[in-house]
Amino acid sequence: MYRPYFRGKQFELITIRETAPLLAAKGFIPIIEPVREALGGLGKTLQALVAAGSRAIVIVNPYHGDHQEDGGSITKLLTDDYLGNDAISAGILLRRDMTADNAMACYKSHGDHHPVFIHAGFSEPKALATALGDELQRTANVFIDTHATLLYRKHFDSSERFLVKDGFKRQKNADYDPVEAFSDLHVIYKDLGMSGFGDFLTVGDAYSEGGGPAYAVAIHLTFIDPDRDDEMYIYHFVSDTNSTPTDPAGKFAQALAKMMAKLDSGDSKITETTAITEFRELFEKQHFPGLGSGPIK
Template sequence: MYFPILKGKQNELIALRELSANISAQYIKPVIEPVRENISPLKRTIQQLAEHEIVPLVVINPSLGDYAGGEDLISSLLEGEEGAYLPCVKIKNPQDVAAISLFQSFDGRAAAYLESSVDRALVNIVNQSLYTLVNQTRVSSAAFAELRNKVVYSDCFKKEVKNSDYSEESLFSGMHAEYRRLDNVVGFGDFTILSEDYSESGGPAYVVAVHLSYINRDEYDAMHVRHFSSYDDRTPTNPGGKFMDALNKLVQYVHANPGKFTETTGLGEFFSLHGSRHYPGLGHVKKISIKHHIETTCSYIRER
């Protein structure tokens, strides 16, 4: 089972809504951390996912964006959507008393999202959860072994400070091919082609980069990301022209390497934009890359 972790920003939510009819609920459980005060887009997303029997995990005590306080401000706002989503409680560490108490109030009918270390007491508490999201590198091996119903997540995308810093290709992760070998692990998660680090918006784009995930069959099915970067004129002008330059490189490379990339609706959208010579904006471009990444990952799980 794949648990893509997304922030509740506009394009991430649109990506999930557009994918809802294309991916089976048996392969995916999105994790959504709300970051916007306007909860309506999140409600629409939950409702549309429910139409296809996909039940997302929603962080009810988010700590980012408009909800920086880390309190449960979401449950009351999602009144009426009970059953269509699974409450997920983010726990910073064993000293995060408020979050631990909030998790316990659900009597096991919630998921736990561990951000860092755990102690014995916290392990015993979260082992009542339906799912426990844990980064294997942030807890001891002994604690990891004791945790149940684990969803192993990590920040796999190597985000660069500037788009011009991206190499042609980078290793993403092999967890999609390896998680079944771990004890008490029921799924895996990542932040798609985004980073775990949260930012409201990017700076001016001197270079436009388009990210395209693929499974490298020659490297034991590890996932890689191919980066298609535009020319660099040392100015933030003409983002549309720079997008077309990056898109031309993407289309040429995909044509030159048949079968390398999974045929997804996301990839089809890139080809449609190339055919129409339309620039939809950088947020929309990111949304398409997210869709392709999620579809590629779910397609691999389905094959397995």
């Protein structure tokens, strides 16, 4: 049902490993686009998922990162360790620079890895659907919302279909409103003829290799609002002192204090997950765990 899209940086892979039992229990299947040349972290992550009884889709032709020109080492990893293993599927990323012939060649070369098409700018849907023929109904197709109109998706009506939408409106941390809408796909995906849905979590689809000190620190937290048709919203808890990149620990404490105030208000609508428990422990200990790498804010 749920297909969260991850770029395979260190923190994303750690997140998947640590939540592997939860992913398995809920039937969530992460899509992973490897972006780092070294695949050791990816290998450990896939092992953790399989051990937990979970599944994953690994993109074999990434658009971003170190494997952009050649995904051969990713294919080798899948062949060496997961050939014939239904838990790990090869994701074929369909971009604008690919033809239907390119897509079919990649599909056939990964036939033993239960290939899944990820539609992200591809311009020949009719030709691909025609080339697949009777195999189309046995394929799975994931559509990135901004690149796949309703007319585009109709070519794959007979297949298993999933829609991924980026609900995270990225901007400078200091500029976020306290709360805003995130997604309603989990409510309406069946009405759209989809078998499931996905998103880019609270990271967004934008990819950046750069990073730097944060002028503002923001903690992003999603929640479902039962008073608004179960639509998902996102809180942005932002630090107050944002004029210089100094004192990230102090800024984190400010953002965390705002989060705790909302949690303890009684009207946050936030589910008390294990992640919330960790945030509470950080607040009680006044501990700064460090900031993950990302674009300058």
